[in-house]
Amino acid sequence: MTINLKSAKSPWSSLDGVEALTLHPINQSFNKEVIIPGSKSVTNRAFILAGFSNGTSKLSGYLKSDDTYWCMESLKKLGATFKFIEDEIHITGINHAELPDKQQIFIGSAGTSARFLPGILGTQEKSEITVTSTEQLAVRPHQTLHEALQQLGVEVKYLEEEGQLPITIKGTAQTGGKVSIAGNQSSQFISGLLMAAPLFNRPTEIELTTNIVQSAYVDITIEMMHQFGINVDVSDDYKHMKVEQGQYQPATLPLEADLSTACYFMALAALNKSTIKINHLNMESHQPDLEVVDILERMGATVEKGSDYVVISGPEQLKGHLTIDMNACSDQALTIGTLAAFADGPITITGVEHIRHHECNRVSALTESLSKLGIDVVEHQDGWTITPGQIEAATLDTFDDHRVAMSLSLVGTKIDGVKLLDPSCVSKTCPTYFEMLKSLGISVEYN
Ligand SMILES: O=C(O)C1=C[C@@H](OP(=O)(O)O)[C@@H](O)[C@H](O)C1
Numbered sequence: 530m531t532i533n534l535k536s537a538k539s540p541w542s543s544l545d546g547v548e549a550l551t552l553h554p555i556n557q558s559f560n561k562e563v564i565i566p567g568s569k570s571v572t573n574r575a576f577i578l579a580g581f582s583n584g585t586s587k588l589s590g591y592l593k594s595d596d597t598y599w600c601m602e603s604l605k606k607l608g609a610t611f612k613f614i615e616d617e618i619h620i621t622g623i624n625h626a627e628l629p630d631k632q633q634i635f636i637g638s639a640g641t642s643a644r645f646l647p648g649i650l651g652t653q654e655k656s657e658i659t660v661t662s663t664e665q666l667a668v669r670p671h672q673t674l675h676e677a678l679q680q681l682g683v684e685v686k687y688l689e690e691e692g693q694l695p696i697t698i699k700g701t702a703q704t705g706g707k708v709s710i711a712g713n714q715s716s717q718f719i720s721g722l723l724m725a726a727p728l729f730n731r732p733t734e735i736e737l738t739t740n741i742v743q744s745a746y747v748d749i750t751i752e753m754m755h756q757f758g759i760n761v762d763v764s765d766d767y768k769h770m771k772v773e774q775g776q777y778q779p780a781t782l783p784l785e786a787d788l789s790t791a792c793y794f795m796a797l798a799a800l801n802k803s804t805i806k807i808n809h810l811n812m813e814s815h816q817p818d819l820e821v822v823d824i825l826e827r828m829g830a831t832v833e834k835g836s837d838y839v840v841i842s843g844p845e846q847l848k849g850h851l852t853i854d855m856n857a858c859s860d861q862a863l864t865i866g867t868l869a870a871f872a873d874g875p876i877t878i879t880g881v882e883h884i885r886h887h888e889c890n891r892v893s894a895l896t897e898s899l900s901k902l903g904i905d906v907v908e909h910q911d912g913w914t915i916t917p918g919q920i921e922a923a924t925l926d927t928f929d930d931h932r933v934a935m936s937l938s939l940v941g942t943k944i945d946g947v948k949l950l951d952p953s954c955v956s957k958t959c960p961t962y963f964e965m966l967k968s969l970g971i972s973v974e975y976n
C-alpha cells in the first residue's frame with residue numbers, strides 16, 4: 530500500500546504544466562518597490578492555532594501556497610471551518626476533544642505541518658488520525674519528534690517505513706509531563722511540542738539536550754501562542770520550557786510578510802547594482818532571514834532600514850573573502866551561496882549541515898548546480914567554499930525545491946540563457962515568484 534503522493538500541487542499552485550523557463554539578464558540598473566506575500570511559517574502556525582481555538586479568528590495577510598493550502602485542507606477535515614471574507618480568512622476552531630474518531634489528512638510537502646500537527650492530534654485518546662504526505666516529505670527527519678511525543682503519552686504508528694510518513698497518531702489517557710529532545714536536527718520539533726503542550730491533560734516540561742538550529746522559529750511559535758492566549762515559560766538558554774494546560778483563544782491578526790521570500794528580491798538588487806524597496810515588512814520580526822540584510826551589507830550592499838520597510842542597493846562589485854555562519858538563517862544559505870559566485874573573492878558558508886535534510890539535500894544540490902555553471906565549489910559537511918569565476922549558462926534541475934529554484938533564478942538575471950527545470954516548485958511558498966520577477970522588468974520565458 531502506498532498512500533503518499535509524488536506531488537504537492539494544489540489549487541493554489543502556479544505554472545501548471547510549465548516544464549521549464551529561461552531567464553534573460555536585466556542589463557540595466559533598476560529602482561523599484563515590491564510587496565511580499567505572507568509568511569508560510571506564520572500562516573501555518575496561525576491556521577493551526579486558530580484551528581484549535583474556541584471561537585472564530587480573523588486573519589489578514591495570509592499566504593496562499595501549496596504548504597498553506599494543504600494545512601488548511603487538513604484542518605478542515607479535522608472539523609475547523611475556513612471562510613474567505615474580503616481580504617481576511619475567518620477560521621472557526623475545533624475543540625480538540627471533538628477531533629474525529631478516525632480521519633486521514635494529506636499535508637503535501639510542508640515540514641511545518643509534519644512537525645506541528647502530530648502533537649496536537651495526539652491530545653485525544655479516542656481519535657486516530659493518519660497523516661500522509663508527499664514522498665519528498667515522508668523521508669525527511671521525523672523520528673526524533675515522534676519519540677518525544679511517545680515520551681509524552683502519544684502513540685505514533687508507522688504505516689510503511691520506520692521513522693517515515695505516513696503515520697497514525699492516537700492519544701492515551703495520560704498525555705503531557707516531562708520530555709527531553711534534541712534541537713539540532715530541526716527547530717520545528719520543538720515548535721510542534723510547544724503548540725500541542727497546552728492541550729495535553731498534564732502540564733508539560735520540555736528539556737533540550739542540544740542547541741536548537743534556527744532557534745528564532747521557536748520564538749515565533751512562542752510569540753504566536755501568546756497571541757492565541759497561551760504563555761510559555763522559557764529559560765534564558767532555551768534549555769527548559771514549561772507550558773501550562775489551557776485553551777487557545779481566537780485572535781484577530783495581520784500576518785507578517787515572508788522575510789525568506791523577501792531575501793530573493795534583496796539579493797536581486799544586490800547582484801544587479803540596483804535598488805529595491807520592500808514595503809510592509811516587520812523589521813522587528815523574529816523571522817531569522819532578516820539577518821540576510823546584514824549579510825548583504827557585509828557583501829557591499831547599501832542598506833536603509835525603516836520601521837516597516839528596507840531599501841537595498843547593490844554595489845558595483847559584490848565583496849567576497851568572507852566566512853559566514855548561516856546556522857541561524859539557513860533557509861538563505863542557497864541564496865548567499867549563489868551570490869558568492871559573483872563576488873570578488875571566495876566565500877565560505879558554515880553551519881548548515883541540517884539543510885541536507887530539507888526539501889532536498891541542499892548542500893549537494895548547490896554544489897551540483899554551481900559546478901554546472903562552471904564555478905569552483907568545495908563542499909564541506911556543513912556548507913561550501915565557493916570561488917567566483919567565469920560563469921556559463923546551463924540547464925539546471927530545481928530538485929523539487931522552491932529555494933533551489935528561487936536562488937538559481939538569480940543567476941539568470943546576470944547570465945543569459947539560464948534554464949530552470951520544473952519552476953512550479955516555487956508554489957510551495959511563493960506561487961507568484963516568477964510573475965513578481967517579471968513585474969520588475971526581468972524577462973522570464975516559459976518553455
Ligand atoms: O518553524 C518554521 O516555520 C521553520 C523552521 C525551519 O525549519 P528547521 O528548523 O527544520 O530547519 C525553516 O527551515 C523552515 O523553513 C520553517
Ligand SMILES: C=C(OP(=O)(O)O)C(=O)O
Pocket residue numbers: 638639640641860887888932958
Ligand atoms: C525548509 C523549508 O521548509 P519546511 O517548512 O518544509 O521545513 C523551507 O521553506 O526552506
